[in-house]
Amino acid sequence: MRAVARSDGSHAIWTEASEGFVSEGGRLWFGMAISNAEGESAAKEGGGGRKRKRREEPSLAKWRTQGEQRTYSTKLVEALRRVRRSPPSGATATTDHARSRAVREAADRALAVAARGRTRWSRAILSGRTLKRRIRPSCFRPKPVGSSAAARAAAERGKPATLEKKARVLGRLVPGCRKLSLPTLLEEVSDYIAALEMQVRAMSAIADALSAASSAPAAEPM
Amino acid sequence: MSSRRSRSRQSSSGRITDRQIDDLMSKLQSLLHDARLGSHDRASAAKVLQDTCSYIRSLHREVDDLSERLSELLDAAGVSSAQAAIIRSLFM
Numbered sequence: 001m002r003a004v005a006r007s008d009g010s011h012a013i014w015t016e017a018s019e020g021f022v023s024e025g026g027r028l029w030f031g032m033a034i035s036n037a038e039g040e041s042a043a044k045e046g047g048g049g050r051k052r053k054r055r056e057e058p059s060l061a062k063w064r065t066q067g068e069q070r071t072y073s074t075k076l077v078e079a080l081r082r083v084r085r086s087p088p089s090g091a092t093a094t095t096d097h098a099r100s101r102a103v104r105e106a107a108d109r110a111l112a113v114a115a116r117g118r119t120r121w122s123r124a125i126l127s128g129r130t131l132k133r134r135i136r137p138s139c140f141r142p143k144p145v146g147s148s149a150a151a152r153a154a155a156e157r158g159k160p161a162t163l164e165k166k167a168r169v170l171g172r173l174v175p176g177c178r179k180l181s182l183p184t185l186l187e188e189v190s191d192y193i194a195a196l197e198m199q200v201r202a203m204s205a206i207a208d209a210l211s212a213a214s215s216a217p218a219a220e221p222m
Numbered sequence: 223m224s225s226r227r228s229r230s231r232q233s234s235s236g237r238i239t240d241r242q243i244d245d246l247m248s249k250l251q252s253l254l255h256d257a258r259l260g261s262h263d264r265a266s267a268a269k270v271l272q273d274t275c276s277y278i279r280s281l282h283r284e285v286d287d288l289s290e291r292l293s294e295l296l297d298a299a300g301v302s303s304a305q306a307a308i309i310r311s312l313f314m
Contacts, residue, residue, distance in 0.1 A: 060253070060254075077305060080292070080296060081305075083293075083296070096290075096293070096294075099293040099297070100286070100289045100290040100292075100293040100294075101289070102293070103289040103290075103292050103293045103296070104285060104286060104289035107285065107288075107289060108285075162268060163267055163268055163271065166268055166271040166272060166275070167271060169271075169275055170271055170274060170275050170278070173275060173278045173279065173282075174278070181238070182238075182243050182247070183238055183242070183243055183246055186243075186246055186247050186250050186251075187250070189250070189274060189278075190250040190251070190253070190254055192278070193254050193274070193277065193278060193281070194254065196278070196281040196282075196285065197281065199285055200281060200284050200285060200288065203285065203288040203289070203292060204288060206292065207288055207291050207292050207295060209310065210292070210295040210296070211295055213306070214295060214298055
C-alpha cells in the first residue's frame with residue numbers, strides 16, 4: 001500500500017486488492033476515472049468536506065458523459081474476460097443461464113465501481129449483492145382505477161399509506177435502499193436510474209461491436 | 223402521540239416537509255422521465271413513483287437481455303478479437 005497526496009490536499013491509499021484509492025472517508029476512488037472526473041468531485045468535497053454534513057447535489061450529468069461510459073466499458077471488458085475464463089463452458093441450458101447471470105453481475109459490479117462509492121446502491125452492490133437476487137414481480141400490483149381518486153384525495157392530507165407502499169416497492173428495486181427516508185431514496189433512485197441508462201448504452205455498444213466483429217471475421221493477426 | 227405521526231412521516235433527520243418531498247420527487251423524476259412522460263406537468267406523486275418502478279424494472283430487463291446477448295457473443299467470438307472490436311468501438 002502506498003500513500004498518495006491528492007490535489008485537494010487529502011491523502012489516499014492505494015490498495016492492491018481493491019484496485020483503487022481508499023480515501024480517508026472510506027470511499028473508493030478509482031485510478032482510471034480520477035483523471036477526468038476527480039476535478040469536479042474533488043472540488044466539491046473540498047478540504048472541509050469530511051467534517052460537515054455534505055449536501056450532495058445530484059450530479060446526474062456525469063452518467064451521460066462519453067468519458068464515464070468509456071471508463072465503464074473498459075472495466076466491464078476486463079471483468080468479462082474473467083467471466084469467460086472461470087466457468088467451465090458446458091452446453092447445458094443451466095450453464096448458459098449461469099453465464100448470463102455472471103455477465104449481469106459483472107456489469108453491475110463494474111457499474112457500482114463507476115459510482116465511486118458515493119451512493120448507497122453502489123456500496124450495497126459491492127458489499128454483497130444479496131439484496132437484489134429475489135425480485136418478486138407478483139408483489140407489484142397494478143394500481144386499480146378506483147383507488148386512484150382516493151389516493152389523490154388522500155395525498156392532499158399528507159403522505160398516505162399508499163404512497164409509502166409504493167416508496168417501499170421502489171426501495172426494494174434499488175439495492176440497499178429498503179429502509180431509507182423518502183428524500184434520500186429519491187436521490188438514490190435518480191442516480192441509480194442514470195447509472196442504469198449508462199449501463200444499457202455501454203452494453204449495447206459492446207454487444208453491437210462484438211456482433212459486428214464476429215459476423216465479419218476479418219482475422220486480425222494476434 | 224408519536225405513534226400517530228410515525229406512520230406518515232419518517233422522522234429520521236431533520237424536519238423535511240411533505241411539500242419539500244413532493245417538490246423533490248417531481249423534480250427528480252420529471253428530470254429523468256422527460257422523454258417518457260411527454261408533457262405531463264401535473265403527475266401525482268403516486269403515479270411518479272409507479273412510473274419510476276416500471277422504468278427501473280424495464281431497465282433491469284434490458285440489462286438482463288443485454289447480458290444474455292453478451293454472454294452468447296463472448297462465447298462465439300475469441301477473446302482477443304472481442305477486445306479489439308470493443309476498443310475500436312470505444313473510439314468511434
